[in-house]
Amino acid sequence: MVNDYPLDKYFDQWKNGLTPSQQLWGKVELDRENGMEVIILPHEKYKFLDKIGNFFNIQHLDQQWRALLIKKDIDIIYAPFAAATTKFLLLLKFLGLINTPIIAVIHYPLLGSNSNKKVVRLLGKRLMKGFDRMLFISHNIERDNIKAFSLAPHEYEKRFVHLNWGAETAFYDSKTAEDETGHEDYAISAGQTDRDFDTLIEAFRKLDLKLKIYSRPGYKPQSDDIPKNVEIFINGVTYKELLDIYKKSTMILICFKIRQESTLGITSLFDAMAMGKPAIITENTYIDIDVEKEGIGYWVAEGDVQGWVSKIQNLIDNPSLCKQMGQNAKALQIKTYNMNNFGDRLEKVFIELYNGKEK
Numbered sequence: 001m002v003n004d005y006p007l008d009k010y011f012d013q014w015k016n017g018l019t020p021s022q023q024l025w026g027k028v029e030l031d032r033e034n035g036m037e038v039i040i041l042p043h044e045k046y047k048f049l050d051k052i053g054n055f056f057n058i059q060h061l062d063q064q065w066r067a068l069l070i071k072k073d074i075d076i077i078y079a080p081f082a083a084a085t086t087k088f089l090l091l092l093k094f095l096g097l098i099n100t101p102i103i104a105v106i107h108y109p110l111l112g113s114n115s116n117k118k119v120v121r122l123l124g125k126r127l128m129k130g131f132d133r134m135l136f137i138s139h140n141i142e143r144d145n146i147k148a149f150s151l152a153p154h155e156y157e158k159r160f161v162h163l164n165w166g167a168e169t170a171f172y173d174s175k176t177a178e179d180e181t182g183h184e185d186y187a188i189s190a191g192q193t194d195r196d197f198d199t200l201i202e203a204f205r206k207l208d209l210k211l212k213i214y215s216r217p218g219y220k221p222q223s224d225d226i227p228k229n230v231e232i233f234i235n236g237v238t239y240k241e242l243l244d245i246y247k248k249s250t251m252i253l254i255c256f257k258i259r260q261e262s263t264l265g266i267t268s269l270f271d272a273m274a275m276g277k278p279a280i281i282t283e284n285t286y287i288d289i290d291v292e293k294e295g296i297g298y299w300v301a302e303g304d305v306q307g308w309v310s311k312i313q314n315l316i317d318n319p320s321l322c323k324q325m326g327q328n329a330k331a332l333q334i335k336t337y338n339m340n341n342f343g344d345r346l347e348k349v350f351i352e353l354y355n356g357k358e359k
Contacts, residue, residue, distance in 0.1 A: 002063045004084035006043035019239045020171035021339050025080035029343020041066050064088040071100050075354055079104040093130035101132040101353055108262050110145050125149045133349055137165040138263050138286045163345050166337030167274035186210035189253040191268055196255045198222045203308035204230050209316055246275045251315055254281040263287055273333035278325035280311050296329035
């Protein structure tokens with residue numbers, strides 16, 4: 001595995017019961033299968049290589065180089081975040097210098113797909129073919145890439161694979177007991193990437209409910225006038241501490257600004273589902289789960305303060321609906337969006353590629 005955040009650190013945390021396995025993108029689940037071993041390289045070793053790579057806009061050159069050093073001992077390179085960790089490898093495949101199969105999870109539009117220049121799109125399409133399997137957790141991102149590169153069916157039907165990602169159910173089980181011990185009446189919003197806590201702060205000026213915000217260190221709200229019912233925490237919490245906070249909450253709010261096409265917000269949505277809590281989330285067509293159709297929460301348009309007020313107030317006024325949405329969310333997570341299902345499907349992709357079988 002090559003990745004843009006330290007999987008070795010996350011694996012140690014998982015072994016110590018501090019973080020769920022979805023952060024490891026199938027490492028835990030694949031290792032349980034007979035005859036499979038997933039190798040995580042140390043995240044950083046030769047920092048000077050990363051400095052060289054960054055100069056040429058090739059991130060994580062160090063990891064990619066070390067993957068090449070052991071390529072005779074491995075069957076497949078797996079990249080959960082392909083855009084940041086495979087440019088050098090794809091270039092070598094393009095030049096015919098390596099032929100090691102690469103499986104990559106695609107979270108964003110592919111390199112060159114958004115360019116107005118035909119030559120750039122052609123190069124992006126050619127580099128894309130260096131991926132032997134491309135895994136999508138969003139149907140719309142998959143469709144957008146097919147359209148952007150004008151791909152014919154024979155170019156993507158075998159190469160593109162859709163999988164349902166999800167949470168590690170067992171990790172959350174101890175936090176989702178039916179008792180109401182310690183329950184408090186508040187909403188929680190947590191996260192770092194492109195979060196829009198300022199919109200929530202404005203919404204809670206009009207609501208009789210507490211809001212707890214857990215943000216990145218250094219976050220400063222736009223307003224100096226923070227309502228008394230809003231608490232902001234910037235010192236950080238562990239995953240297990242966050243789950244304790246989720247458990248005591250009434251609802252989970254996932255508010256963000258979309259800066260590029262991605263599944264932004266999906267990790268927090270899985271947390272809410274696994275905790276059995278209703279979720280109110282900024283509209284994102286790149287998330288496959290329709291929270292309103294599934295009866296697990298509400299969508300709100302980006303930046304729509306009054307929309308947040310309305311949806312939150314509706315759950316405040318309807319405790320039974322709030323509880324039912326939480327139950328629906330947990331049931332859907334157990335049935336479909338979990339790491340056991342993801343691992344089973346991922347294993348089949350690896351085995352089919354290794355055996356050279358057609359899908």
